[in-house]
Amino acid sequence: MSKVTVQSPANIAFIKYWGVKENTQYIPYNDSISMTLSGCQSTTTILADKNIREDIIEIGQDGTYETLKKTTEKNKKAYQHIARIRAMAHVKDNVRIRTKNSFPSDAGIASSASGFSALTAALLLAYGLPHIVSDKSQLSRLVRLSGSGSAVRSIYGGFVEFLSGDENTSIAHQIADEKYWDLVDIIAIINTEKKTVSSTQGHSQAVTSPYFQTRLIELQPRLKETRLAIREKDFSKLGACIEADTISMHAIMMTSVPPIFYWDSGTIALIQEVIKWRKEGLEAYFSIDAGANVHIICEKKNTSLVETRLENIQLVQSTIYNEPCAGVHEVKEHLF
Numbered sequence: 001m002s003k004v005t006v007q008s009p010a011n012i013a014f015i016k017y018w019g020v021k022e023n024t025q026y027i028p029y030n031d032s033i034s035m036t037l038s039g040c041q042s043t044t045t046i047l048a049d050k051n052i053r054e055d056i057i058e059i060g061q062d063g064t065y066e067t068l069k070k071t072t073e074k075n076k077k078a079y080q081h082i083a084r085i086r087a088m089a090h091v092k093d094n095v096r097i098r099t100k101n102s103f104p105s106d107a108g109i110a111s112s113a114s115g116f117s118a119l120t121a122a123l124l125l126a127y128g129l130p131h132i133v134s135d136k137s138q139l140s141r142l143v144r145l146s147g148s149g150s151a152v153r154s155i156y157g158g159f160v161e162f163l164s165g166d167e168n169t170s171i172a173h174q175i176a177d178e179k180y181w182d183l184v185d186i187i188a189i190i191n192t193e194k195k196t197v198s199s200t201q202g203h204s205q206a207v208t209s210p211y212f213q214t215r216l217i218e219l220q221p222r223l224k225e226t227r228l229a230i231r232e233k234d235f236s237k238l239g240a241c242i243e244a245d246t247i248s249m250h251a252i253m254m255t256s257v258p259p260i261f262y263w264d265s266g267t268i269a270l271i272q273e274v275i276k277w278r279k280e281g282l283e284a285y286f287s288i289d290a291g292a293n294v295h296i297i298c299e300k301k302n303t304s305l306v307e308t309r310l311e312n313i314q315l316v317q318s319t320i321y322n323e324p325c326a327g328v329h330e331v332k333e334h335l336f
């Protein structure tokens with residue numbers, strides 16, 4: 001059989017999902033909205049062949065590849081996903097998979113959105129199911145079953161919404177494509193340590209926060225406001241939503257049982273910096289996922305101002321520049 005290679009971006013959620021309703025279908029409690037990230041891409045090559053003795057996934061780092069062992073929940077899910085799609089295709093061939101990220105793997109940036117969306121599309125193509133890749137509703141559902149909800153939003157380019165709902169209706173749709181709005185996300189890397197609590201664990205304990213039901217109510221007007229801000233290209237409106245939602249999600253994390261603290265002192269310092277910049281007239285907004293690193297969202301025209309300021313902050317180890325980009329797609333160049 002021939003090889004296929006797929007590339008897919010990570011994304012930053014403006015309205016975040018935290019909490020899954022149902023553990024086998026991975027349906028989120030709330031709708032989420034995100035932008036794809038050009039600087040954070042996974043590339044995955046798959047060969048399916050009857051002569052391959054067992055499924056193998058190799059992860060690239062600095063030019064060398066290491067076999068992914070089934071040691072963590074996420075790794076097990078990746079191998080289970082291979083079996084799921086193979087069964088759908090009614091074939092028996094095992095796969096050899098190589099995958100690498102465009103961003104440093106030690107940067108403390110979650111790669112599951114780009115990784116699981118690339119893996120799903122590449123498996124479907126390798127197992128002869130290209131019609132599922134073209135049918136975005138079916139592709140959404142399958143990516144969701146991989147266990148990475150954020151990956152569902154990477155199947156489209158640009159600005160994407162992932163709906164809650166049921167096993168059929170919890171899918172992604174595109175709000176606007178990657179050319180629609182010149183926004184930039186500069187990720188300030190301040191902590192490269194692996195997160196101590198996985199998102200999977202966090203999603204399952206979100207409901208234990210006494211404020212969880214309140215979040216589900218108070219984020220509804222914010223979702224509407226975010227859709228409107230994107231439609232009107234109103235950056236100030238969007239920025240206010242982005243920050244409010246980050247604080248709301250982290251409040252749930254910090255008040256769940258047991259509490260989860262992803263922020264460190266550097267995170268707080270950067271939040272305060274961004275607020276100070278705005279008072280000085282530089283419009284930028286912060287967003288933080290399940291980690292300490294800070295995404296700084298600004299209009300493209302302000303990129304160098306933001307980058308220069310970040311260069312002068314000692315705790316920032318490096319930055320990753322991102323624009324909105326295309327979603328998951330096939331590429332010609334293979335990794336092996």
Ligand code: DP6
Nearest residue numbers: 013016017110112149150199289290
């Ligand atoms: C905080 O289960 O999709 O990023 O990428 O492994 O963290 P990881 O996965 P996932 O949870 C994402 C949670 C979030 C918010 C969001 O992206 O909506």
